[in-house]
Amino acid sequence: MVDVAEKIQVKNLTVTYAGIPALRSANFSVYENEILGIIGPANSGKTTCLRTLNRLNDLDPRYRFEGEVLIDGKDIYRRWNVFELRKKVGMVFALPTPLPISIFENLAYGPRRDGVHSRKRLQEIVEQSLKSAFLWDEVKDRLHESAMKLSGGQQQRLCIARTLALEPEVILFDEPCSGLDPISTAKIEDAMRELKRRYTLILVTNNTKQAARVSDRVAFFLMGELVEIDQTQKIFTVPKDGRTEGYISGRYG
Amino acid sequence: MSMRRYYEFVIEALIFASGIASIIFVLLIFIFLLKEGLMLFEHVGVFEFLFGKYWYPISEPPRLGILPLILGSLWVTFGATVISVPLGIACAIFIGEIAPGWLKEVLKAGVELLAAIPSIVLGFIGLVTLVPMVKKVFGLPTGLTAISGSIMLAFMAMPTIVSIMEDALNAVPRGYREGSIAMGATQWQTIRRIVLPSASSGIIAAVMLGIGRVVGETMAVMMITGNAAVIPMSFFAPVRTMTATIAAEMGETVQGSEHYFALFAIGIVLFAITFVINLLADFALHGKQIRT
Numbered sequence: 362m363v364d365v366a367e368k369i370q371v372k373n374l375t376v377t378y379a380g381i382p383a384l385r386s387a388n389f390s391v392y393e394n395e396i397l398g399i400i401g402p403a404n405s406g407k408t409t410c411l412r413t414l415n416r417l418n419d420l421d422p423r424y425r426f427e428g429e430v431l432i433d434g435k436d437i438y439r440r441w442n443v444f445e446l447r448k449k450v451g452m453v454f455a456l457p458t459p460l461p462i463s464i465f466e467n468l469a470y471g472p473r474r475d476g477v478h479s480r481k482r483l484q485e486i487v488e489q490s491l492k493s494a495f496l497w498d499e500v501k502d503r504l505h506e507s508a509m510k511l512s513g514g515q516q517q518r519l520c521i522a523r524t525l526a527l528e529p530e531v532i533l534f535d536e537p538c539s540g541l542d543p544i545s546t547a548k549i550e551d552a553m554r555e556l557k558r559r560y561t562l563i564l565v566t567n568n569t570k571q572a573a574r575v576s577d578r579v580a581f582f583l584m585g586e587l588v589e590i591d592q593t594q595k596i597f598t599v600p601k602d603g604r605t606e607g608y609i610s611g612r613y614g
Numbered sequence: 615m616s617m618r619r620y621y622e623f624v625i626e627a628l629i630f631a632s633g634i635a636s637i638i639f640v641l642l643i644f645i646f647l648l649k650e651g652l653m654l655f656e657h658v659g660v661f662e663f664l665f666g667k668y669w670y671p672i673s674e675p676p677r678l679g680i681l682p683l684i685l686g687s688l689w690v691t692f693g694a695t696v697i698s699v700p701l702g703i704a705c706a707i708f709i710g711e712i713a714p715g716w717l718k719e720v721l722k723a724g725v726e727l728l729a730a731i732p733s734i735v736l737g738f739i740g741l742v743t744l745v746p747m748v749k750k751v752f753g754l755p756t757g758l759t760a761i762s763g764s765i766m767l768a769f770m771a772m773p774t775i776v777s778i779m780e781d782a783l784n785a786v787p788r789g790y791r792e793g794s795i796a797m798g799a800t801q802w803q804t805i806r807r808i809v810l811p812s813a814s815s816g817i818i819a820a821v822m823l824g825i826g827r828v829v830g831e832t833m834a835v836m837m838i839t840g841n842a843a844v845i846p847m848s849f850f851a852p853v854r855t856m857t858a859t860i861a862a863e864m865g866e867t868v869q870g871s872e873h874y875f876a877l878f879a880i881g882i883v884l885f886a887i888t889f890v891i892n893l894l895a896d897f898a899l900h901g902k903q904i905r906t
Contacts, residue, residue: 415796417792417795417796420791420792420795422714422715444798444799444800445798446798447795447796447797447798448797448798451796451797452796454789454792454793454796456789458787458789458790458792458793459793460790460793460794460808461790461808461811461812462811470794470797470799470807471797471798471799474797474798474799474800474803474807475798520793523793523797524796524797527797527798
């Protein structure tokens with residue numbers, strides 16, 4: 362258990378928006394090929410933390426951060442090219458966000474921007490990514506229809522496939538099932554368990570049970586503070602902090 | 615109780631009357647325009663009117679061909695479109711997508727201010743600044759030309775194009791942009807591949823309404839295009855637009871004369887042109903709703 366590689370290291374990360382703190386000196390690591398669940402009530406800094414990792418927070422002019430985030434041992438602000446970083450660290454959003462173009466084009470979008478133009482190569486990427494996201498069988502006959510016609514669960518799997526098309530190493534999930542029914546949720550969770558073999562996953566979720574179902578380790582955030590991070594089983598049976606216990610047993614949140 | 619119902623009835627009737635009034639006014643204006651304008655064709659053929667090369671309304675007999683006026687309007691409008699559309703689109707992209715918060719507010723206020731300048735003011739500023747400049751730069755005998763009118767009108771179309779297009783850009787969901795950025799696309803790739811195509815119908819509507827504004831504009835063009843009712847052979851020749859003709863001559867005609875009817879007929883042509891442009895803009899906006 363000790364000799365697992367640390368894919369992501371977060372050191373003393375403090376984030377503020379317009380001076381208001383959203384995350385206070387968080388320290389944690391994410392190991393390769395694990396699913397790290399992040400739980401906590403609203404405004405606890407979960408999403409902030411996630412959006413820092415692929416520098417999506419850069420889009421918000423009010424955002425300031427201190428501390429250090431290393432991915433593969435390299436500082437994300439000093440040693441990573443931001444566009445390379447975002448390809449390596451994919452993201453799936455809370456609401457499915459297919460682009461208003463065809464299914465095929467949604468998947469080819471990232472690779473194309475990356476300079477892949479061979480039709481044959483793109484077709485391979487599209488098929489491979491859709492298969493990995495368990496969507497291929499449902500859409501293989503209508504790749505050129507608008508992605509907006511898919512159901513919510515299919516759209517979310519499309520977004521996962523779209524991320525996979527860029528051959529990432531880390532995938533961030535920001536409450537990916539918050540708008541989905543239980544069956545679609547189960548399909549996404551199956552996909553995540555499968556993806557863990559090849560990728561490192563971080564799952565932010567409001568659904569404590571989901572974190573218990575799929576993650577290897579769980580981090581609990583409360584009001585911008587990382588309260589506790591440990592093996593899922595330990596968090597849910599013998600949490601060290603009283604606040605963690607209070608949250609998972611439903612006393613607040 | 616019945617008092618209350620009576621009160622309710624009166625209010626509803628008032629609102630209904632106000633609502634219907636605008637349609638009635640439009641209809642009345644349209645009927646009057648048609649009635650007066652169509653009278654012309656008892657004297658002059660439609661073809662002769664639309665494609666006649668000479669506009670000599672007070673010669674004896676009058677020659678009432680509006681081809682020079684139509685072409686004058688087209689030249690000026692075309693020029694203004696060529697200048698204002700790329701500028702307006704680029705400006706809207708900058709305001710909507712690129713400018714940081716404070717600059718965005720400043721620019722938006724600037725564009726609104728530009729829209730607030732009365733056209734007559736733009737006209738006389740153009741007359742004393744732009745016209746001599748055009749004359750000098752292009753070495754022309756006079757600066758009162760189609761190109762001067764086009765440049766001035768471009769200023770008038772800009773605010774319309776920018777503000778409507780900016781609304782269209784704002785209507786593009788944030789998720790599209792974030793989704794694209796999160797896939798490693800640059801900001802320009804995101805704007806070009808995702809934001810602009812998503813907002814395309816709104817952009818077309820913005821351009822159409824900007825053109826509509828230009829076609830209907832009168833005072834500024836009357837002041838700076840030279841007002842020569844001859845078929846314009848280049849952008850550097852004086853032209854006269856349809857609107858300027860009506861404005862300049864309506865006060866001097868004898869009511870019920872052929873000239874008078876001809877001016878109304880020009881009004882019908884203008885009405886038809888702006889109607890078609892607005893219709894196209896409407897289709898563009900409406901098409902969007904059907905697709906999503």
